Amino acid sequence: MSLKNSVARYTGVAIALHWLIALLIISLLVVGKFMTSLDEADPLRFSLTQWHKSFGITILLLTVARIIWRLSHKPPALPDTIRGWQKFSSGLTHFLLYFLMLGLPISGWIMVSASPLNISTILFEVIPLPHLPLLASMANKAQISELFHEVHAISSGIMIALLLLHIGAALMHQFVHRDLVMERMAPHWKSKETKEGLGLIAGCIGAVLLGLFLINEIRMHQDVTPTVTATSGQNQAEAKSIRSQVNFKLVLMGEDIKGTFAESTVMLNLDMDNPADSSLSATVKTANANTSNPQINDSLPGSDWFNVAQHPEANFVSTEMEMTSETSWLVTGDLTIRETTKPVNFTLNLDPQNNAAKGAFTINRLDYAVGAVEQADDSIAGFNVEIEFDFPLE
Ligand code: HEM
Known part of the structure; x- marks a missing residue:
């Protein structure tokens, strides 16, 4: 051997x-x-x-x-x-x-x-x-x-x-x-x-x-396609549910991350004769914010980001609506996320041909204590979050 x-x-x-x-x-x-x-x-x-x-x-x-x-x-x-x-x-x-x-x-x-x-x-x-x-x-x-x-x-x-x-x-x-x-x-x-x-x-x-x-x-x-519903009408009493979309975009780890909220409701009341009586309000369910990145999807509901358990909804309520043209309105209102309310304004564009409305605005997530607020710089998670929405008009 x-x-x-x-x-x-x-x-x-x-x-x-x-x-x-x-x-x-x-x-x-x-x-x-x-x-x-x-x-x-x-x-x-x-x-x-x-x-x-x-x-x-x-x-x-x-x-x-x-x-x-x-x-x-x-x-x-x-x-x-x-x-x-x-x-x-x-x-x-x-x-x-x-x-x-x-x-x-x-x-x-x-x-x-x-x-x-x-x-x-x-x-x-x-x-x-x-x-x-x-x-x-x-x-x-x-x-x-x-x-x-x-x-x-x-x-x-x-x-x-x-x-x-x-x-x-x-x-x-x-x-x-x-x-x-x-x-x-x-x-x-x-x-x-x-x-x-x-x-x-x-x-x-x-x-x-x-x-x-x-x-x-x-x-x-099991992955369900996110469906987003909006409610709009000439006045709130006539409002009915229709599909809509609320998207957000921010930079994370140097990458543009685009996401969408799986559930949101929009109430639009446009009064062409008396524009000041018009109103727009929206509610977004913070759970199931969906991006193409599963890690980020898992993080967003947590206490550092939306804290879904305590703040399941984010809301927008208009305080002033000014008709600037037949197809455009200047909307001012209060946006509440994690119980912090800040004023925002944006232009609501109406597209009568396609029977749709859309708008966009940018917020600083730190204003609402969303994201790693201890992180002094924005090298990992960008401060600015672009929010855009569109919904059909009935
Ligand atoms: C035997 C297993 C592992 C080895 C040999 C290893 C080795 C290393 C090394 C050499 C670094 C670079 C450290 C530096 O010089 O800064 C590192 C970083 C890191 N490791 Fe591990 N690791 C192991 C397991 C894990 C596990 C299980 C996790 C988490 C679940 C993890 C998370 C990380 C993270 C997040 C960093 C980067 C930190 C940064 O970005 O600065 N590692 N690891």
């Missing part, structure tokens, strides 16, 4: 998990350092961070599986040539590596859970990852998020140092001492154990991918 075959080896599952996690951790360290070197407003930074979070949580789950496997399957004994201090230092390095394999993803999870930006995590764009409990509602969450940002960055530096030590020691065993220590963890592609380990992990990944695919399919079928 060759020396190689006689060495006690880790199980196929332990070997497969070791190399899979190693590959993922090294990739995430590289991606993490690269993405944080990009400008905060760069859209690439935003999308890389979303993938980073998905793979980071995958590492957390694989690490838990690996620790359970390790506790239930005794590792093979080290060769007799290994001295006591070497056993101690390798044991300590392995312990610290396991500690960081759990600590790094958990610190990242705490960082995003406490972040005042309240950007939700949707693993691989399919499975929503909840924020860790309590953090999102804490008064000093911005400081907690900042602290764990530091912990995450410092831990990643320690992880790089430990990996260099770990890889250096393995190479030393292989090429200097030639003591077959590395052989215990080397994949033997043709061996039964490695094939079993790889098969098991490929099966698990396949099952997870299938699950993700199915969940995505179900979600796609």
Whole structure:
């Protein structure tokens, strides 16, 4: 029997998990350092961070599986040539590596859970990852998020140092001492154990991918096309429901984000003979504000943005309407969002040919305490929000 075959080896599952996690951790360290070197407003930074979070949580789950496997399957004994201090230092390095394999993803999870930006995590764009409990509602969450940002960055530096030590020691065993220590963890592609380990992990990944695919399919079928209704009429008593649209636009992470409210009601009473008696009012349901970005959709109902639980509606009520031409009106009124009321004005344009009315105005979201108000600058979330609406006239 060759020396190689006689060495006690880790199980196929332990070997497969070791190399899979190693590959993922090294990739995430590289991606993490690269993405944080990009400008905060760069859209690439935003999308890389979303993938980073998905793979980071995958590492957390694989690490838990690996620790359970390790506790239930005794590792093979080290060769007799290994001295006591070497056993101690390798044991300590392995312990610290396991500690960081759990600590790094958990610190990242705490960082995003406490972040005042309240950007939700949707693993691989399919499975929503909840924020860790309590953090999102804490008064000093911005400081907690900042602290764990530091912990995450410092831990990643320690992880790089430990990996260099770990890889250096393995190479030393292989090429200097030639003591077959590395052989215990080397994949033997043709061996039964490695094939079993790889098969098991490929099966698990396949099952997870299938699950993700199915969940995505179900979600796609559940997605309802947003319908927005408006009510208009010559006077409010005659008002009846018709379809309409209220859109908003703002810059998030350097990207133009367009959204629509899934439900709104408009009441229009135009009195051509006595324009001053005209009125316009609108109510927008703040829940289900819909953009093309699922992360942002998840964040908008939260306490930092619309706080849907406490403020389910935003309202506009006109205080003055001036007819400037047959097809245009100057509307002044009060807009209330999150119980803050501010005056706004806009031109309401009538399009008799298409039997429609439309208008647009811009607000500063900070005036209504919407969005990460602690964020002093607008590099992540722009202050200006453009609102435009249109609805048919009956
Ligand atoms: C073993 C898993 C992970 C590794 C190796 C890792 C590594 C890194 C690294 C090297 C950085 C750059 C740090 C810096 O120099 O500023 C980083 C940033 C970041 N990580 Fe992780 N990470 C992991 C897991 C996670 C998880 C699970 C999450 C969240 C659920 C996460 C969220 C973040 C975020 C949001 C940033 C960017 C912070 C910023 O934009 O400034 N990470 N990560």
